[in-house]
Amino acid sequence: MYSYEERKKAVDLYIKYGKKATAVITELGYPNRHSLVQWYKAFIKAGKIEVPDLSGRTKYTEAQKIKAVEFYIEHGKSISYTRQQLGYPGIHLLSKWIDEIRPEEKKLYTPRANAIIDISSEKKLQAVVELSTRDKVSAEKVAEKYHVDRTSLYFWKSKMTTGKEIKLPDNCNTGNLEKDNEQLKLENERLRQENIQLQLMNDILTEAAKVIKKDQGINLATLTNREKMVVIDTLRTRYLLKTLLKALNMPKSSYCYQESRKGIDKYSEVRKEIQKIFYDNKSRFGSRRIYIEYCKNGKILSERVIRRLMKEEQLHVINVKMKKYCSYKGEISPAVPNLVQRKFHSDKPNKLWLTDITEFHIPAGKVYLSPIIDCYDGWVVKWKIGLSPNTELTNSMLEEAIATLKQGERPICHSDRGFHYRTSEWIRIMTESGLTRSMSKKGCSPDNSACEAFFGRLKNEFFYGRNWKNVTLDDFMKQLDEYIIWYNESRIKLQFKGSIKQHRIQVGIIAA
Numbered sequence: 001m002y003s004y005e006e007r008k009k010a011v012d013l014y015i016k017y018g019k020k021a022t023a024v025i026t027e028l029g030y031p032n033r034h035s036l037v038q039w040y041k042a043f044i045k046a047g048k049i050e051v052p053d054l055s056g057r058t059k060y061t062e063a064q065k066i067k068a069v070e071f072y073i074e075h076g077k078s079i080s081y082t083r084q085q086l087g088y089p090g091i092h093l094l095s096k097w098i099d100e101i102r103p104e105e106k107k108l109y110t111p112r113a114n115a116i117i118d119i120s121s122e123k124k125l126q127a128v129v130e131l132s133t134r135d136k137v138s139a140e141k142v143a144e145k146y147h148v149d150r151t152s153l154y155f156w157k158s159k160m161t162t163g164k165e166i167k168l169p170d171n172c173n174t175g176n177l178e179k180d181n182e183q184l185k186l187e188n189e190r191l192r193q194e195n196i197q198l199q200l201m202n203d204i205l206t207e208a209a210k211v212i213k214k215d216q217g218i219n220l221a222t223l224t225n226r227e228k229m230v231v232i233d234t235l236r237t238r239y240l241l242k243t244l245l246k247a248l249n250m251p252k253s254s255y256c257y258q259e260s261r262k263g264i265d266k267y268s269e270v271r272k273e274i275q276k277i278f279y280d281n282k283s284r285f286g287s288r289r290i291y292i293e294y295c296k297n298g299k300i301l302s303e304r305v306i307r308r309l310m311k312e313e314q315l316h317v318i319n320v321k322m323k324k325y326c327s328y329k330g331e332i333s334p335a336v337p338n339l340v341q342r343k344f345h346s347d348k349p350n351k352l353w354l355t356d357i358t359e360f361h362i363p364a365g366k367v368y369l370s371p372i373i374d375c376y377d378g379w380v381v382k383w384k385i386g387l388s389p390n391t392e393l394t395n396s397m398l399e400e401a402i403a404t405l406k407q408g409e410r411p412i413c414h415s416d417r418g419f420h421y422r423t424s425e426w427i428r429i430m431t432e433s434g435l436t437r438s439m440s441k442k443g444c445s446p447d448n449s450a451c452e453a454f455f456g457r458l459k460n461e462f463f464y465g466r467n468w469k470n471v472t473l474d475d476f477m478k479q480l481d482e483y484i485i486w487y488n489e490s491r492i493k494l495q496f497k498g499s500i501k502q503h504r505i506q507v508g509i510i511a512a
Helices: 004-016 021-028 033-046 062-074 079-086 091-101 121-132 139-145 150-161 175-211 225-235 241-247 252-260 268-280 287-297 303-312 391-402 424-433 445-463 473-489 500-506
Strands: 352-355 358-362 365-374 380-386 412-415 436-439
Touching: 004 021, 004 033, 021 033, 062 079, 062 091, 079 091, 121 139, 121 150, 139 150, 175 225, 175 241, 225 241, 225 252, 241 252, 268 287, 268 303, 287 303, 352 391, 352 445, 358 445, 358 473, 365 391, 365 445, 365 473, 380 391, 380 473, 391 424, 424 436, 445 473, 473 500
Parallel strands: 352 412, 412 436
Antiparallel strands: 352 365, 358 365, 365 380
């Protein structure tokens, strides 16, 4: 740590500078404020420091005046500390002595953070002139000479060059000052123009996002002329037309052409046809299926355009997820292995079937659906709709599906671990028909994900987003039956670019 001599030196300076710890630390580089105060108190307590005896004075000789001024200069130029240590004179009197004896040593500022610097207009003018006419002298040096910071110096210069301060004296060289004034005006004008340009570009990007529904980070070079016309029309009340045309790099002739065609919509007939396809399929087709349906008759239109037109016409397919029905009731019979292992692809029909039960809850009650799905192309082989998820629903559906099989067809029938598929009757029907059972792991829906995907499409396209308040259970079951028929015969499957029935006719599975 610090030796006795180092501590004594620090404490002596602390007393000499009027207990100004910052001045001591700046000069010595040690210690911190807390340690310095503790050292001072320790030396006072030990009697190793003599505190000057303060005594008042009323009349002062010339020697006393000089002594007071010299003490002021040697001890940090603090009038209050000088008066405190010498006991004389008053603050105003000491200030007067300093002006008389050593005016060049008069302190122009105080160390207090909230003190106001009082410098005469002549001093300010002199500092500004020296700043403007300096040659290879830094502004920092000029500021130090006048005991101010560079910010104040440039602030004075700014005020004087705009004509808001006192005028320069006749003998002052104002050449450089006037030159700086002109440069400041030019710089101010340049910054103003840059600000206007930045505001313009910000408004253009904002309107592009608002009117054309594009992101703020859009590249203006990629905007079409029609989109540029929309943005310009929105900002015409705030900016000149030529300014907007220049900013968007658009010829005036192109703008006038777009204005002349503003009321013309070349997609008016296309919009009507897209709406018809959408509503004829009960709001179940997205842009890809509508694109396939629209282009069936040899018409040519980009899928991107169809997607944009559907967005403009607010044609949205409703997509909602709800909790599925669970048929697991416990281990009522031994489970069979999972023979499918999530490989839901089949190279020929009636080789791999999937089955499950799903629930529909409407205000009138609950309805249950039990289908058989063929993994070859997603064809719904048979289905049963009922008001109770009992074994009669699943067993009768299975018997009807088996009746559709041709000679030698013995598919694997994969299900979850619901109790319907573990009853003795279900096992009997499967065994007598020569079908092979396969089951998912307990509580593992991905093991039967292809069937779950069918239920998801069915509910998104048929069930969710519709008001079933005044629909009876019989009406609901009738509409559900019609949907599955439509799913097989009319719904476009993107893999085939047509319906499943059309695909089966093409490959010769069923007759036309």
